[in-house]
Amino acid sequence: MIDRVLVVCEGNICRSPLACAMLARELPEIDFSSAGTHALVGEGADPQVLEMARERGVALEAHVATALTAAQVREADLILTMTKTQREQIEQAWPYVRGKVYRLSENDGIDVVDPYRRHRAAFELAFAQIEHGVAHWRGVLAGMAH
Template structure:
């Protein structure tokens, strides 16, 4: 459990946001992001860049990338934004079954792309909640692995 993989559709809004937040929350872990339908080399959405910069996080150098099998093989957990994305990832990469989870298991996190500022705020809030939950869970797993004792 050294790598977290965060996936969305185009790798320009939700997954770069989650990647930056995970890197801040869990600096000892490697965090990757990708898109199931990404056009390689696209910059992060300017509204995402501005929103994260207001929190002291910089994603201006981010470039979108497609999802590759090696990413899935290297990661646990593999986190997606929607149930549809989970099905797509598991269909395209059968070895991922059982390791793919929604960032918020109880609901999909909607794509704010080309929507208003409120959509970006709601998406950001949902992603922050998911990152907080997963960070707590992964920190416990890491502590258990180091101590050899289940908490």
């Protein structure tokens, strides 16, 4: 049974807050949160992500970046990362979580591109990859939630 899902990226201002908000909108019965391995603590969502999310009806205005903590990792039933490297960092730091850490795009065998400080095309690509990953996990999690 999956009750708590932690979504992780690097800075916690682009990819993970977006994926987290999209998943939470789809599966309100599950507690979703996000964090960054190298979070820009206290920052809001990237303006480009805010704009693109707003265009798609996803609210990120209240997001504040937080750093990944041992407590978050321990309490999560599932951890979704944006990259293989992030997954490996988490598994190396907290070996007991092996088996509950996956990439958002694990099913596609790809990393979600990091759009931070890049052109809109990078944000569009990341957004499309996140939407695809969210669609996959929505199906998986819908069958696991109580």
